[in-house]
Amino acid sequence: MSELFDAVDALLASRAVLPPPAERKRLRAAHGLTIDEVATALKVRRATVSGWENGKTEPRPPERDAYARLLDKLAELYPAQEEPAAPVSATLIGTPDPADAGPQSADHAPEPAAMAAPENAQAPVPAPDAAATAAAPRPARTTRTSTTSRRPGAKKAAPAGTPAGSADSRFENGPLAVVDVEDGQALAYCTGGLVLDVPAKSIPALVDWTLREAKLGAPKLAGPGKDADPLIVLTGAALERYGLPVTLTEEEKHAGRLPEGHKVIKQLARAEWKLTKRGFGPWARIYRPATGSERACVQLCIPSWNALDTRHWGEAGHLPPAELARVLGVYASRVMTPRGSTAVTGLELMTALHPPTRASEPDADDRRHSEHNPGSLGKDAIDPMNWPPCEVPDGHPVLKGLPRFHVRGPGEKLFEEAYDWARPMTDAECTLRYLVGIDVNMAFAAGANGLNVGLGEATHVKAPAFDAKLPGSWLVDLSHVDLSQVKVGKEWVELDGSLLPSPFTPKGERPxxxxxYATPTVAYAAELGYEVRPIEAWVRYDNGRYLDGWYQRLRDAYLATMADLGVDADLTPADFLAAMDGYKDRDPELAIVVSAIKATVKGGLGKLRERPRGEGWKPGQPWRALSRPTWRPDIRAAVISRTRINLHRKIVKHAAFTGQYPVAILSDCVAYASNGPSPLDFLPYRDGKPLPGGFKLGINPGLVKHEGTQTVLWGEEVRERFHAPDLNLARYIKDGTVTDIDSGE
Structure with a gap:
């Protein structure tokens, strides 16, 4: 029998024990490692590591032992958090509005004691995953009672069923609070529906209370990163209470901040609090210098000062406090706590997911120091004078030597932008009834997914051999690419090139x-079957898939919020179109979150090439954004290039299979002439399956939705009215309203 036991022991010892797949992924992400980095270290393919993390496959020796060692070390650094042992006490501040309650039978009305929870009723804490991912239900309207506790920091519960805040006990009340004043009492409306009494009588006291008692904030998104600072949103009533103006004067709006002599700024200075360089504006940051690893910083958001741009946040700034807390809370839990505009937050999300530094291994004295975090953009900006001249916008210091009124052409300037192209309709298209617009979901996010981008400075190379895996900018002649004969997959096909836009220019003109051109554009020319011979290039040998985590975070936020609105990822094409019809009306607050997520994608990418804005700047001088490691116009260009190429590839595939060509393209919207008003009337679906590599209806990034339908007669009438045969009809196809001649803006 002992021999059998020995054999069993040998079997157990021959296989290293691994944690569950979800824990493997958590440990990797906690240390800020990418799948590529793990795959490289273990000398396996990226797909192999991905399979281990999603449970589709299991590692085998010898990789299994090495993988187990990695996970064991990570588990020591980032132990799993224990589940809370005891429920959190809470107090009800009111009852749901009768109009919101379901019907009840008079014969079977519950006893009053069963209807009202006791003042200190125990509320179970939801599982961390549910708290982080579930959209908070709409807060029921409540009425305050004279018996409500007034002690500082007392928690009062929202209606039953509202998810709690963070699973991290340090931030148990969530990432943010909306501070309002009611009946003379300052109240903080938190994201889980909780309401806290705020004893603070001044802004410095409010900052102290937020950091010491409010338990607001959010855990870091990556292992070497930093926890998110608490966000306090001030309503108009709160502004009045704390001595701040409800609206800014025209001079203050122009400056974007209060004057330095304002009494509140003086109060902060006396209390030894500091403001960042942007001062006390719509997104003020109040801090004290960090002591060791301890941070003392609070972010303010002031909607009445236009902190929440209506183009991206809709009417969020005018919502009641509880509803505003819900909107911002869902966004914060799924994207990150807002750090400013959606553009600023999109850029900050990149850094939060790839912090520039990390702690080193202990040295000989058992001390750790800060070191570069592989896969990040680092902590130092690229020297302005080291930028490739072709990649920078006009007025950049590296272009200082150019004549004052010199206009750079395509041979001097990288011009990767989204499509703005249209053409006259053919006679055959004019006989059709409709113009149908389809729009690519989260097109620029999809363009960032899996994209290899430069991480460091560029190297100048003369007469290089083109390498599609090497990010950079290439000077090459692509005028010989003939769209009337191209490769689609492995086969050459003939198309009507006059009805297609060039994939190489935003206006669709043949170069x-x-x-x-950026790498994706040149790679597509080779994919179409044509030889490319670069004359010179600026390439980046230090590169990686920097935006993968950013894409995944925003994708998941978008899909989760759309699912809450009734649009799931697994719907049939017909059901998807039906679900998209009027989805915003199902929950207008969550529709605001969707809008903000989309704006975060585009704004974050735009910030990679932020231009000077005032500040007394003159051409040839550096501007503030150049001092950021995240000022990376090359990454922005690569994403836009890939997005435009992705769209053109689908257009070519569709044309080769159906003989249909686009009439107009604006960014990620394409308009086709069709006999029917629905995308299903011209998209080639067979047995519910789309054309491989073509357009596919669905909510996932990169798939398409119905943008709008107008008649062909409408299109011809509009073009005739404005004497513009090439008017871009994709710009107006959503609702058909044309207010002015297409200016291209």
Whole structure:
């Protein structure tokens, strides 16, 4: 029998024990490692590591032992958090509005004691995953009672069923609070529906209370990163209470901040609090210098000062406090706590997921120091004078030597932008009834997914051999690419090239002579079957898939919020179109979150090439954004290039299979002439399956939705009215309203 036991022991010892797949992924992400980095270290393919993390496959020796060692070390650094042992006490501040309650039978009305929870009723804490991912239900309207506790920091519960705040006990009340004043009492409306009494009588006292008692904030998104600072949103009533103006004067709006002599700024200075360089504006940051690893910083958001841009946040700034806390709370839990505009937050999300530094291994004295975090953009900006001249916008210091009124052409300037193209309709298209617009979901996020981008400075190379895996900018002549005969997959096909936009220029014009292009654009020319011979290039040998985590975070936020609105990822094409019809009306507050998520994608990418804005700047001088490691116009260009190429690839595939060509394209919207008003009337679906590599209806990033339908007669009438045969109809196809001639803005 002992021999059998020995054999069993040998079997157990031959296989290293691994944690569950979800824990493997958590440990990797906690240390800020990418799947590529793990795959490289273990000398396996990226797909192999991905399979281990999603449970589809299990590692085998010898990789299994090495993988187990990695996970064991990570588990020591980042132990799993224990589940809370005891429920959290809470107090009800009111009852749901009768109009919101379901019907009840008079014969079977519950006893009053069963209807009202006791003042200190125990509320179970939801599982961390549910708290982080579930959208908070709409807060029921409540009425305050004279018996409500007034002690500082007393928690009062929202209606039953509202999810709690963070599973992290340090931030148990969530990432943010909306501070309002009611009946003379300052109240903080938290994201889980909780309401806290705020004893603070001044802004410095409010900052102290937030950091010491409110338990607001959010855990870091990556292992080497930093926890999110608490966000306090001030309503108009709160502004009045704390001595701040409800609206800014025209001079203050122009400056974007209060004057330095304002009494509240003086109060902060006396209390030894500091403001960042942007001062006390719509998104003020109040802090004290960090002591060791301890941070003392509070972010303010002031909607009445236009902190929440209506283009992206709709009417969020005018919502009641509880509803505003819900909107911002869902966004914060799924994207990150807002750090400013959606553009600023989109850029900050990149850094939060790839912090520039990390702690080193202990040295000989058992001390750790800060070191570069692989896969990040680092902590130092690229020297402005080291930028490739072709990649920077006009007025950049590296272009200082150019004549004052010199206009750079394609051979001097990288011009990767989204499509703005249209053409006259053919006679055959004019006989059709409708113009149908389809729009690519989260197109620029999809363009960032899996994209290899430069992490460091560029190297100048003369007459290089083109390498599609090497990010950079290439000077190459693509004028010989003929769209009437291209490769689609492995086969050559003939198309009507006159009805297609060029994939190489935003206006769809065929290039003339050498021009600068990002790597995805040049790679597509080779994919179409044509030889490419670069004249010179600026390439980045230090590169990686920097935006993968950013894409995944925003994708998941978008899909989760759309699912809450009734649009799931697994719907049939017909059901998807039906679900998208009027989805915003099902929950207008969550529709605001969707809008903000989309704006975070586009705004974050735009911030990678932020231009000077006032500040007394003159051409040839540096501007503030150049001092950021995240000022990376090359990454922005690569994402836009790939997004435009992704769209053109689908257009070519569709044309080769159906003989249909687009009439107009604006960014990620494409308009086709069709006999029917629905995308299903011209998209080639067979047995519910789309054309491989073509357009596919669905909510996932990169798939398409119905943008709008107008008649062909409408399109011709609009073009005739404005004497513009090439008017971009994709710009107006959503609702058909045309207020002015297409200016291209």
């Amino acid at each position: 003339e002579g050498p021009a600068w």
